Amino acid sequence: MSEFSYFQTRGWIEVVVGSMFSGKTEELIRRVRRAEFAKLKVQVFKPIIDNRYREKEVTSHNQNTVNAIPLKDIEEIWDHLSPKTRVVGIDEGQFFSPQIVNIVQDLADRGLRVIIAGLDTDWKGQAFEPMPTLMAIAENVTKQHAVCMTCGAPASRTQKIAGGDSLIEVGATESYEARCREHFIPRVDSMKDLNRSI
Ligand code: ADP
Numbered sequence: 769m770s771e772f773s774y775f776q777t778r779g780w781i782e783v784v785v786g787s788m789f790s791g792k793t794e795e796l797i798r799r800v801r802r803a804e805f806a807k808l809k810v811q812v813f814k815p816i817i818d819n820r821y822r823e824k825e826v827t828s829h830n831q832n833t834v835n836a837i838p839l840k841d842i843e844e845i846w847d848h849l850s851p852k853t854r855v856v857g858i859d860e861g862q863f864f865s866p867q868i869v870n871i872v873q874d875l876a877d878r879g880l881r882v883i884i885a886g887l888d889t890d891w892k893g894q895a896f897e898p899m900p901t902l903m904a905i906a907e908n909v910t911k912q913h914a915v916c917m918t919c920g921a922p923a924s925r926t927q928k929i930a931g932g933d934s935l936i937e938v939g940a941t942e943s944y945e946a947r948c949r950e951h952f953i954p955r956v957d958s959m960k961d962l963n964r965s966i
């Protein structure tokens with residue numbers, strides 16, 4: 769899919785969505801590396817979702833890493849964008865404001881390739897804006913799947929297994945696991961170990 773980027777002369781938007789652990793960050797990093805092989809200048813951005821963490825990189829759950837610029841809000845991208853940049857990567861897109869939609873349109877209209885990774889649904893199984901709107905305006909959308917921690921089937925949902933019921937619980941990957949539609953329940957599942965069939 770990202771293969772056609774070799775021949776790309778115009779801007780466009782790619783979106784990579786799925787549950788937690790579905791490999792969105794891995795896929796973003798893969799596409800970024802391929803663009804770098806093509807000697808294109810790439811910049812990757814991510815939201816500062818917790819002021820304690822301002823690491824200048826994006827890391828997947830299997831510890832693959834790429835440099836990234838943390839942004840307080842998406843408008844801040846203009847302060848960091850280099851005129852030489854041809855490809856923009858954005859991770860954790862669901863944590864940016866709806867203003868991201870106009871900004872990535874603007875970038876694509878200027879001829880940049882924009883790749884945005886993020887959660888399509890929250891732990892209640894509801895659409896997680898702004899990702900659904902970004903999916904609608906994108907030229908290309910990839911839905912990734914994790915592995916269901918209850919049965920091993922492809923997982924499309926993020927199950928909350930610990931903690932409170934706030935929408936965003938930052939840095940607490942141990943509070944979530946991937947589940948398929950059948951085993952997902954839209955509330956905190958503290959009984960998870962009783963549900964296991966694998
Ligand atoms: P995402 O950005 O979608 O949360 P990452 O790209 O950071 O996902 O991590 C994907 C990696 O997570 C996989 O390659 C695998 O090593 C690990 N992983 C942990 N739990 C699962 C799971 N339930 N299903 C699939 N991969 C998992």
Ligand code: MG
Pocket residue numbers: 792793794828859860
């Ligand atoms: Mg990720």
